[in-house]
Amino acid sequence: MRPLFLILVALIAVLHIYVAWFEIFAWTSRGPVVFDTLPVELFAQTTELAANQGVYNAFLAAGLIWALFIRDRVWQRRVAICFLSFVLVAGIAAALTVSLRPGMFQILPSSVAIIVAALERLLARRSE
Incomplete structure (x- = not known):
């Protein structure tokens, strides 16, 4: 279970690195x-807003990556669960507002990772 949890955390971090890049650097091009249902002229007008969101996604990725390097x-x-919870809340907010x-894209992976962490902890307690 532990390797699966760490792989999920790493994949979610990579996803948020991509989202941060997209929002900060590729908002007007990609x-x-x-988002083909939005008017094209909207993207140039919202570049700063998207970049700001990108910074938040970069912080989520940084927290998840930091968790991977903690030895204890x-x-x-x-x-990891703290930052996965942040991702989950951000996903819920996006689902409700956008x-x-x-x-x-945020709710499913973070939920699965949190469930895997809970199962890992439960199995570890049972084996003690």
């Missing part, structure tokens, strides 16, 4: 392609 297993899990699709 944004209209990805208990604190590693705690820090649309379900972008929210699900």
Whole structure:
């Protein structure tokens, strides 16, 4: 279970690095392609807002990456779950305010990782 949890944390961190790059550097070039239901002129007008969101996604990625380098297993899990919870809340907010699709990209992976962490902890307690 532990390797699966760490892999999920790493993958979610990579996802947020990509999202941060997209929002900070590719908003006006890739944004209209990805969000094809929005008017094209909206992207130039919202560059600063998207970049700000990108910074938040970069912080989420940084926290998840930091968790991967913590040697103490208990604190590693705690820090990872903290940042996974932030990702989950951000996904719920996106689903409620933007649309379900972008929210699900955060809700599903973070929920699965949190469940895997809980199962790992439960199995560890049973084996003690």
